[in-house]
Amino acid sequence: MSDETILTNARLVLPSRVETGTVLLRGGSIAELSSRRSTAPGAIDLEGDYLIPGVVDVHTDNLERQVMPRAHARWPSVSAFLSHDSQTAVAGVTTVLDALCLGDLGFDESRLRTAREGVRDMMALTEAGVLKSEHLLHLRCELPATDMLPMLEEFHDHPLLRMVSLMDHTPGVGQYADADRYRAMRVKGGASREEVERRMAELTAQREVQAEPNRRALLGLLEGREVPLATHDDWDPEIVARNAADGIGISEFPVNLPAARAARAHGMAVIAGAPNLVRGGSHSGNVSAAELAREGLVDIIASDYVPPAMIEAAWRLMDEAGMELPAAVATITANPARSLGLHDRGRIEPGLRADLVRIREFGRMPVVQAVWRGGARIA
Template sequence: MTYQGKIDAGATLFQGAQVLLADQIVETSVLIEGGRIAEIGGTSAGDRVVDARGLMLAPALVDLHGDAFERQMMPRPGVFFPMDTAVLETDRQLAANGIATAYHSLTLSWEPGLRSLEQSRGTIQAIRDLAPRLTVENRIQLRWETFCFEAMDLIDWALQAPLKPSIAFNDHTTMGVLHPDVPIQKRPFDQAPDFPVADLHSPAFARKMDKRAKRAGVTEEEYAALIRTRWEKRPDVPAAIGKVAEAGRRAGVAMLSHDDTQPETRAYYRALGATVSEFPMVIEAAQAAREGGDFIVFGSPNAVRGGSHIGSLAAADMVEAGLCDALASDYYYPAMLAAVARLDAEKRAPRPELWSLISKGPARAMKLDDRGEISVGQRADLVLVDWPDQGTPAIRATYVAGRPAYAAMPLGQ
């Protein structure tokens, strides 16, 4: 891959690549100008030329839910790193993995520590302040814990950002108090009056809170006391959900429900304007989403590993069944490309359809109609992929609105 001309002005012409279009892969040229795709297969010349022979040119990735950034902020339990360092490192990981648009899944919780409102506000502010230095488009998914009533001011502030966030309705409080005899995939609608609850004062329940307590920087007993106090506020949750949903509708942002287990859950959030089902846990919830015309999202790590690590639906099966519109990085950025590679090897669908799961699909789910596919007029968010036959694909270069964000030349070339 060779570059000619300046990298900061004029048009760029990609030549010799296998170009991944909506329904086929063809060797053709692509001209980008003014940050957009200006021509496909034409005869126009570029001010600079990218010789992409032997590579695939594809739409850059759109990640609608990724929380791997938490590892940059707190690489070990209770060990925090400077916020600017964490944001800059995350941005470079995104670019290197071909992700041109990323929604950082930022949990707005009543917990102290990593997922506290103070930490969330600091993260959002750091991303805003560092925006001129970042290489890709860093957005926020406001992963709002529905019991965190005090988050409303932060949500209103975040919704005023030039790069609009999304809102995910997340209820890990109710999931946390679920009776141990009921699998999380079988739990009833979160608002059900007869929801089965564990003994919140038992030592077993405190032990169950171990991982959450470490993340929050408190003891198991202290965390158990915190969640008991929150659970007492359950009658106020529906009104809070309605208020947040109204704010999201006014702002025109994409809204999602998280870990749906019942058709009733999906119908409830759809009625509020949340038209994306994120990680449905059972087939009935996924089918309800499809029947309702909603977008369906699964995690890329699920597809890479051949199934859910917690025993929920297998993403690959959902792709093959037509019950998946997008794959998110979830907790590991490289998983998006790796998921497509495995699904492609397993012949779950044609490669252009599979690639859409990490580009056009998530873009449309997030109401971003200007990116996600290679067609004239679209934003020139592109990746060059080294994908040998029977081999593992790797990102060679990432372009964001026509601007080089990442480039790598292997030692063997």
């Protein structure tokens, strides 16, 4: 049996142009590109559909959604991971960084269990060769949490680790700079007002004690490692400058324009959330991703919590920010791959991995028709 696959009559989304042509896949890699239509027996006619590189998602919380599909209904961990994997694959995400939280600030204790089980299941399922997408590890480190550092010390040298982000979800800073909004969110989630007020005061005091020592310890543990560091929910240009001085190269979901502009000024890659673009705004009242994109301040799009939003968000960049399709697609393929040091994927070029997605447009909506990872059809 031949290990070759020929995909022809496709609109190839290349790094700088869209060109109708043919791709030859061999041994898990892209072997050849041609602008001609193939007449070889067995060639797969893509009927003029788009062919883009496999999507690289640097941050998704989707596993948490599968573990807790409904409040108080925890799903078995392996089953949840396999469901998560299937959803990423059919969404065209061939490389996914599962963002798992280290550290609890008192409202999300179950996330620590999800992190431990997620790391365990990721490794076991990867070694078993049963996953459709390639899953890698993104550790989200809650700096003010008393239990963050012990968990980081446990996982910081994990072989699948590809990214670490520094978070601070204390009310009054970052994503929750609007303390009143935070208060209302927690009450709506079922906590009493008295409990919320007490916990907010405790968290503010805890941040004063824990955040800085934990930050220093984290940076020390990862010093000299080729693991990209990101900060989560940047809101203050002065803090962005400090992050850049500490060697942090990625600003993940900046909450306002000044923070995003500061990140760009310091040469940091800026990540925006796909749901923000698809929904037309932030679910938590922060800056619109479309506004960032119009200012040229979006380098990477991440699924955040909806893997199917990735490709739709890239398509929306053409209308929302006037981007050409190759540049828009690069925000979900080449740019995230480069930021992670994954230089073997993210572009349709000979010698790179044959991670590819076939897309047909329904009006202006991109619809995934087929997905290949390493030359093998996975969806």
